[in-house]
Amino acid sequence: MDKIQTKIILGDSKEVLKTLHANSIDLIFTSPPYADSRKNTYGGIKPDIYVEWFLPISEQLLRVLKPTGSFILNIKEKADNGERSTYVLELILALRKQGWLWTEEFIWHKKNSYPGKWPNRFRDAWERLLQFNKTRDFKMYQDEVKIPMGDWAKTRLKNLSDTDKRRDNAKNGSGFGKKIANWVGKDLVYPTNVLHLAPETSNKNHSAVFPKELPAWFIKLFTKTGDWVLDPFLGSGTTSVVSKKMLRNSIGIEILDEYYKLAMSNIAETEFTLF
Numbered sequence: 001m002d003k004i005q006t007k008i009i010l011g012d013s014k015e016v017l018k019t020l021h022a023n024s025i026d027l028i029f030t031s032p033p034y035a036d037s038r039k040n041t042y043g044g045i046k047p048d049i050y051v052e053w054f055l056p057i058s059e060q061l062l063r064v065l066k067p068t069g070s071f072i073l074n075i076k077e078k079a080d081n082g083e084r085s086t087y088v089l090e091l092i093l094a095l096r097k098q099g100w101l102w103t104e105e106f107i108w109h110k111k112n113s114y115p116g117k118w119p120n121r122f123r124d125a126w127e128r129l130l131q132f133n134k135t136r137d138f139k140m141y142q143d144e145v146k147i148p149m150g151d152w153a154k155t156r157l158k159n160l161s162d163t164d165k166r167r168d169n170a171k172n173g174s175g176f177g178k179k180i181a182n183w184v185g186k187d188l189v190y191p192t193n194v195l196h197l198a199p200e201t202s203n204k205n206h207s208a209v210f211p212k213e214l215p216a217w218f219i220k221l222f223t224k225t226g227d228w229v230l231d232p233f234l235g236s237g238t239t240s241v242v243s244k245k246m247l248r249n250s251i252g253i254e255i256l257d258e259y260y261k262l263a264m265s266n267i268a269e270t271e272f273t274l275f
């Protein structure tokens with residue numbers, strides 16, 4: 001296999017992305033600045049101009065992604081003045097108009113979040129991972145993310161009903177069907193679209209680092225060794241670090257020199273080891 005490349009580029013994604021080859025990336029995994037968050041370091045883009053700010057970047061993402069690739073966008077709207085902001089919903093609609101298919105929404109449940117209380121809401125303990133594609137024919141390696149069957153084998157599978165023994169099609173016409181009896185004797189099963197991961201707490205040098213397991217899960221699901229991963233809002237370099245560990249080629253783009261240098265040093269410390 002060719003040598004794995006980990007490229008990081010200092011600059012504005014809006015411009016840098018124009019220099020990348022069309023149809024060259026297998027997975028885009030990224031967490032952009034959220035609207036109105038972290039004004040003092042980066043971002044602070046107002047919710048009402050967020051879509052306008054994002055579209056020139058996503059236009060380039062659409063160009064560089066392979067037709068078989070996936071784009072995973074980690075984002076979450078804040079509550080402001082007693083209401084949830086709608087800019088993420090508006091962004092989804094605008095991306096569809098731009099030519100993207102909105103194929104799935106995964107939820108990152110932030111396990112172990114400490115409790116908190118606001119006058120009219122509870123602690124926010126989840127974020128969106130929106131999946132967009134160029135075609136319905138995207139690559140997905142579902143067997144790579146199977147999980148242990150767990151206690152289910154000892155409880156539910158011990159008492160199969162008649163329905164469990166035949167294929168039970170969903171009543172809503174979604175095409176989803178299940179035959180519970182198929183799982184008897186199996187050790188591994190497919191996960192759901194909810195990921196239960198604790199937030200990252202160890203990185204003190206960047207305020208919005210996601211846990212390594214987050215990109216790792218999607219890299220396993222959507223790429224093979226030697227494929228290309230892109231993060232256009234690299235921050236401390238988590239996506240590139242994980243890509244390198246997992247023997248994927250990667251490109252990361254970061255606008256702030258301070259974080260670019262941090263990402264460089266995090267990548268330099270990374271060994272190639274499969275997760």
Ligand SMILES: C[S@@+](CC[C@H](N)C(=O)[O-])C[C@H]1O[C@@H](n2cnc3c(N)ncnc32)[C@H](O)[C@@H]1O
Nearest residue numbers: 012013033042208209210233235236238254255
């Ligand atoms: C939410 S943080 C990403 C954190 C990253 N996932 C990690 O684990 O460290 C978003 C990053 O995007 C960078 N950024 C903001 N606007 C950008 C732009 N136009 N081009 C490239 N990077 C940008 C910010 O400086 C910030 O480091």
